[in-house]
Amino acid sequence: MDVGERNLMPLHQTDQTDKTDQIDKTTILVAVNDIFFYTKVRDALLPHGYRLEKARAQQDILEKASTTHPSVVLLDMNDRTVDAFQALETLKADPRVNAIPVLAYANHEDVETWNRARALGVTKIVSRNEMSARTRELVEELVTLGIRGEA
Numbered sequence: 001m002d003v004g005e006r007n008l009m010p011l012h013q014t015d016q017t018d019k020t021d022q023i024d025k026t027t028i029l030v031a032v033n034d035i036f037f038y039t040k041v042r043d044a045l046l047p048h049g050y051r052l053e054k055a056r057a058q059q060d061i062l063e064k065a066s067t068t069h070p071s072v073v074l075l076d077m078n079d080r081t082v083d084a085f086q087a088l089e090t091l092k093a094d095p096r097v098n099a100i101p102v103l104a105y106a107n108h109e110d111v112e113t114w115n116r117a118r119a120l121g122v123t124k125i126v127s128r129n130e131m132s133a134r135t136r137e138l139v140e141e142l143v144t145l146g147i148r149g150e151a
Helices: 003-008 035-048 058-068 084-093 111-119 128-148
Strands: 024-031 051-054 070-076 102-106 124-127
Touching: 024 035, 024 058, 035 051, 035 128, 051 058, 058 070, 058 084, 070 084, 070 128, 084 102, 084 111, 102 111, 102 128, 111 124, 124 128
Parallel strands: 024 051, 024 070, 070 102, 102 124
Antiparallel strands: none
């Protein structure tokens, strides 16, 4: 088989290395329970080839982060169902997932939330308005950071 034929074969036939611990550059773990905002995130990312994995409850975050290996975790710091602070603490304490960049958003007036999120290791926190307007760009910025290992 020449190089050209090898490049046409499906990945699973050409590369037998273990991929279980590698980050999936297209999967975003979304811990957003506000249906309006989740729809905005979905509409911004799905057309660009991203796959969304939804964390509906607190226990889903670490479980799904460690099994799906997302390129970014997206947290709503003001979510009433998921404790985003606990999620950050859990993610940053677990060596299997602590390198995954975390993008969060919060009310722009809630300075305490912003400061606490930063102290817990959030990679980037923005206002709800900025998240709404620039979802894809923000996710792509963090995907790039994660790929380069700078997160």
